[in-house]
Amino acid sequence: SVGAGGYYLRYTGNIEEEASVNGSVSKVSSDYDLARQSTHDAGLILRAGFNLPFSPVSALMIDGRYTLGLVDQVTTPDIVSHFNDLQALVGLRWSTR
Numbered sequence: 001s002v003g004a005g006g007y008y009l010r011y012t013g014n015i016e017e018e019a020s021v022n023g024s025v026s027k028v029s030s031d032y033d034l035a036r037q038s039t040h041d042a043g044l045i046l047r048a049g050f051n052l053p054f055s056p057v058s059a060l061m062i063d064g065r066y067t068l069g070l071v072d073q074v075t076t077p078d079i080v081s082h083f084n085d086l087q088a089l090v091g092l093r094w095s096t097r
């Protein structure tokens with residue numbers, strides 16, 4: 001089967017970064033505005049998958065998804081950064097019929 005759809009997400013919490021200089025580790029926590037990062041994302045999802053039946057009520061599900069972010073994740077005007085992701089899912093599917 002194939003499918004397409006949209007998504008919207010809102011980030012929570014703070015951005016935490018860790019830097020190591022000459023063996024000394026420092027951690028910095030900042031909010032999204034200070035880090036010049038967007039607080040949300042939206043985009044498209046494309047998927048393709050199939051089921052390999054084991055019995056009349058169960059199957060192995062194999063699914064692949066590509067996520068294309070449409071919101072610029074960096075709020076600095078001269079930098080463009082979008083979220084893109086490729087996913088592979090494997091699981092068991094069953095029915096109560």
